[in-house]
Amino acid sequence: MKNAKKKIKAAILIIGNEVLSGRTQDLNVSFISNWLNVNCGISVEEVRIIPDIEKKIIFNALDLSKKFKYVFTTGGIGPTHDDITALSIAKAFKVKYGFNKEAYSILEKYYGKNNFNDGRKKMARMPSGSSLIYNPSSAAPGFKIKNVLCLPGVPSILKSMIGNLKKYLTKGKVVSEKNVSLYTVESNIALELENIQNRYLKKNVTIGSYPFFRLGKVGVSVVLRSDNNLSLVKCYNDIKKMVSLKKIKIFK
């Protein structure tokens, strides 16, 4: 992985009617975003969830590809009729859609020549010029073309492949996070947090405030993020001071 000195921005494109309809709970956004942030210093700045419709995949893949350094897609690279991601991405970039020799050979070996039916062969078809993203759990590879990296939708398979993205990515400045959970309500600390945020805006620290309700208790998680560790720690200490002055208890 190469290194860049600045923040690198990415988008995720979730392709799948089942996620849009609410039938399937997406788990890939939080996993990919966390992994990119911690391991690659890449920050996900936009996510879109769209249906399995060719023209929508083409439009959104191109749009996000222009706006972000990387686009990660999930879903639609399996063997069935509703798996149209590879074909759509080929059309988006106006390249041929056909068998990738390496993918074909990986899949033929995995299934055995006699069981390598048309559905399985389809998973070796991708945009011409793609590089493979290897799949240690179920063989069928993902692929990268230009700045678009296509992954499967099944979370367990996606997780098994994620490390194989690294060689295609330039590493950005890692954003660190500190957080503290408080026994209070947001409106009790809103003014103080705003003042602290204003002091740290130029130092690139962002403060988020998130109410929660768990085990019958009400609280607020205050989350600080920055690529500047020194400012992050200073800001964190200011918040701890404020909390102590207001006699607010901290969740352990």
Next chain:
Amino acid sequence: MKNAKKKIKAAILIIGNEVLSGRTQDLNVSFISNWLNVNCGISVEEVRIIPDIEKKIIFNALDLSKKFKYVFTTGGIGPTHDDITALSIAKAFKVKYGFNKEAYSILEKYYGKNNFNDGRKKMARMPSGSSLIYNPSSAAPGFKIKNVLCLPGVPSILKSMIGNLKKYLTKGKVVSEKNVSLYTVESNIALELENIQNRYLKKNVTIGSYPFFRLGKVGVSVVLRSDNNLSLVKCYNDIKKMVSLKKIKIFK
């Protein structure tokens, strides 16, 4: 709720750094989408997740507002500095941002005059001309302006408010779903499913195929959706016939 004879399309706009960073797992998309589909015949056709950045909220709210009959936003309507949804939506529609009298009075009553601080008052500020979406769990209302309906990000509060959306929505044709889970792999039924899908394309039935891995078992969920019940049942029966011919077991 008024009734329309055709399908009604909507979008969801999730506003929040915490969802983008992967820190918070979104649960609102699946809940809202399911609720709209079952109760209102409204189909979610696009979701976007964006950061708490004013110009991004303005751009995406307007863009989705033009493309869809309804836009549902979540997040950013609380009392803290990072809650900028109401102000941004006011700017998007070029209307004033100020106190909504009814919301002010609801919140003043809820907190009591002596505890109605500036953070709490902020939750009564919204785009001029908004209608309220009442909140039975924590008082602070959501709001509707034009075709944009703004809800909170905390899932439990959002759930408590969802019924209060109904009066603002026109009911579309409800899409029904049937599904069957099979002891097989996708590539074993890909060809057959494609043939069945092709026969039912003009009858408005869509067939989705989703592999799963649970409790150590591998299977495929086949999901049929249609606003035409007769075709849905016919298509379902064709799939059951195919499954029986191929001697595939059904998950009970």
